[in-house]
Amino acid sequence: MDLDDKVVVITGGAQGLGLATAIRLAGKKPRIVLIDTNPHQLAEARQVVEAAGATVSTWECNVSDEDAVDKIFDQINMHNGRLDAVINNAGVTRDALLLKIKEGVVEKRMSLKEWNQVIDVNLTGTFLCGRAAATEMVKAANGGCIINISSISRHGNMGQTNYTATKAGVAAMAVTWAKELAEQGIRCVAIAPGYIGTEMVLNMKTKALEKIAAGIPVRRLGQPDEIARTVEFILENEYVNGRVIEVDGGLRV
Numbered sequence: 001m002d003l004d005d006k007v008v009v010i011t012g013g014a015q016g017l018g019l020a021t022a023i024r025l026a027g028k029k030p031r032i033v034l035i036d037t038n039p040h041q042l043a044e045a046r047q048v049v050e051a052a053g054a055t056v057s058t059w060e061c062n063v064s065d066e067d068a069v070d071k072i073f074d075q076i077n078m079h080n081g082r083l084d085a086v087i088n089n090a091g092v093t094r095d096a097l098l099l100k101i102k103e104g105v106v107e108k109r110m111s112l113k114e115w116n117q118v119i120d121v122n123l124t125g126t127f128l129c130g131r132a133a134a135t136e137m138v139k140a141a142n143g144g145c146i147i148n149i150s151s152i153s154r155h156g157n158m159g160q161t162n163y164t165a166t167k168a169g170v171a172a173m174a175v176t177w178a179k180e181l182a183e184q185g186i187r188c189v190a191i192a193p194g195y196i197g198t199e200m201v202l203n204m205k206t207k208a209l210e211k212i213a214a215g216i217p218v219r220r221l222g223q224p225d226e227i228a229r230t231v232e233f234i235l236e237n238e239y240v241n242g243r244v245i246e247v248d249g250g251l252r253v
């Protein structure tokens, strides 16, 4: 896909990996649509991405709100006359052990609230935005590409029962959609980042971060632009489809 003048939607685009992706793609002059729940960050992101070369519009929206998501994607297609790519990137963590056990006694359990908060945004949000995007892509009849942001955690990670379930889910959905939508010229791919230096990760304690970096074969966290470049590669290479691309400095063995 040549990104010039194409319409690219990025959920969770106000900061972190979503914003880094928008900035990286902006140099190719697409029309970028940023969706996020944070209006102040969205306004700042818009300025930065416009300065990097793209035409930008923003929508304040919770990706787990079915009506809002369907309306926004419909509007995006109506306004632009096309929809070429969607990066399902919005995500949250609510880490907790399944059971916190001390001397054989269960002191605490991951709450249903912690479970549902992560499922709603990461899994249901990706489902809703992927479904809405595919609907509009079929209407516009120009093909397209959907990228789901998974995680190395999809293989299982302590303290992340909720998060790992969603990240395994969005990876599997990309493979499923690739099979279902290929006939419509729509490709679907997932990216599974390792530890990348965004707020989500940098909020951890310094000691914990040092320990994590020491365990990564390349001995450092990833940079947001290294994920953004993977998005760019997937969008531009039309033979990449139905796969989960791991970008983790060799951490996953």
Ligand SMILES: NC(=O)c1ccc[n+]([C@@H]2O[C@H](COP(=O)([O-])OP(=O)(O)OC[C@H]3O[C@@H](n4cnc5c(N)ncnc54)[C@H](O)[C@@H]3O)[C@@H](O)[C@H]2O)c1
Pocket (backbone or CB within 6 Å): 011, 012, 013, 014, 015, 016, 017, 018, 035, 036, 037, 038, 041, 061, 062, 063, 064, 089, 090, 091, 092, 121, 125, 149, 150, 151, 152, 192, 193, 194, 195, 196, 197, 198, 199, 200, 201
């Ligand atoms: N940073 C990492 O190391 C890492 C590793 C693997 C996967 N990921 C995944 O990459 C994605 C981006 O992560 P990040 O590190 O940039 O996180 P981040 O917290 O910096 O940014 C996430 C963005 O999503 C937005 N968001 C949250 N809930 C939303 C909702 N309901 N609707 C719309 N927007 C919402 C936030 O406002 C924020 O702007 C997430 O899906 C995350 O799970 C990150």
